[in-house]
Amino acid sequence: MLRALDTERDRGVSAFEAAETSDDLDAAQVDVLGRKSPFSAIQKSLGSLDPEDRKRVGQAANDARSELQAALTARREALERLAEDALLHADRLDMSLPGRVPRVGSFHPLSIVEHELVEVFTSLGFKVAEGPEVEDDWHNFQALNIPPDHPARTMKDSLYVSVPGHPELLLRTETSAVQIRTMQAQPPPVFVVAPGRVYRRETSDPTHLPVFHQVEGLAVDEGITFADLKGTLEVVAKAMFGERRRIRLGPAFFPFVEPGCEVGVSCFRCDGVGCRVCGNGWIELLGAGMVHPAVLENCGYDSERSTGFAFGLGIERVALLRYEIPDIRMLVDGDVRLLEQFEGVA
Ligand code: DAH
Numbered sequence: 169m170l171r172a173l174d175t176e177r178d179r180g181v182s183a184f185e186a187a188e189t190s191d192d193l194d195a196a197q198v199d200v201l202g203r204k205s206p207f208s209a210i211q212k213s214l215g216s217l218d219p220e221d222r223k224r225v226g227q228a229a230n231d232a233r234s235e236l237q238a239a240l241t242a243r244r245e246a247l248e249r250l251a252e253d254a255l256l257h258a259d260r261l262d263m264s265l266p267g268r269v270p271r272v273g274s275f276h277p278l279s280i281v282e283h284e285l286v287e288v289f290t291s292l293g294f295k296v297a298e299g300p301e302v303e304d305d306w307h308n309f310q311a312l313n314i315p316p317d318h319p320a321r322t323m324k325d326s327l328y329v330s331v332p333g334h335p336e337l338l339l340r341t342e343t344s345a346v347q348i349r350t351m352q353a354q355p356p357p358v359f360v361v362a363p364g365r366v367y368r369r370e371t372s373d374p375t376h377l378p379v380f381h382q383v384e385g386l387a388v389d390e391g392i393t394f395a396d397l398k399g400t401l402e403v404v405a406k407a408m409f410g411e412r413r414r415i416r417l418g419p420a421f422f423p424f425v426e427p428g429c430e431v432g433v434s435c436f437r438c439d440g441v442g443c444r445v446c447g448n449g450w451i452e453l454l455g456a457g458m459v460h461p462a463v464l465e466n467c468g469y470d471s472e473r474s475t476g477f478a479f480g481l482g483i484e485r486v487a488l489l490r491y492e493i494p495d496i497r498m499l500v501d502g503d504v505r506l507l508e509q510f511e512g513v514a
Pocket of ligand 1: 384425455457479480
């Protein structure tokens, strides 16, 4: 019996060690230590031995069982570790693999300039207004004091749109039409800026595009004077081009303002000395003036009570000067080598 116990112990230990899976191990456990195993048969037959032998064989059976139990536990733990290792291995993240850097887009220089301009004006209390890009003759011209036979029309080289039932539609030649729509929609006071796209029948060259952008401004209230126009534009010039900038005004004609002026700002690059960017020290920036009484009346405003100023500025021009871009067409040809030099809105 002692020999049989030795045999069973050795057989059991090697069976447990050979188990590759926990199912194997369960089967081996039943086989070696189960109720029908040779080992259990030996234990059951202990009762038939005389006391002296029962003690020796019983002791040996207990020792063998402890050894088998230890081998079983050790193997079970080893198998669990292996399973865990396999899981970790399957789940592992290869940190040495370089990641894919997403390409981050950037704002278009025109968007950056437009956003900055709008920010300056909204900080002064102006609201943003919008109007349609397809306009009618009245809003784009007549209400702005440009009657059908006015020479200012010829200069605009307009693009007309033919829509049955809607004669005289055109792509707006200037954002000034938004002045009219805004005043028609509300009584004074009005303080708005209207950024937007405008169209002219123009062949593109280094300084012209048939589609470009403007920011229009309009302030109407009781007691608005030319001094308000000057002060506002000076604040904007400084905010856009630096605190040291000065502005200068010269007379100019626009049918919808009286008096009208052209506004220049001292060059941000040479500070008014004269350089490659500005030529003579000044950058002509925009058109402006006091809103013509006829325009106010066209919108139903009382020109005896309300006065106002208006201005219009080209966004492309500011972007070209500011970033020293040599050709306006570079703003629209979509070359990423230009675009990726810009980041975001300040
Ligand atoms: N609409 C003019 C243009 O496109 C610019 C302009 C000039 C707008 C004077 C104004 C203004 O509001 O007062 O050339």
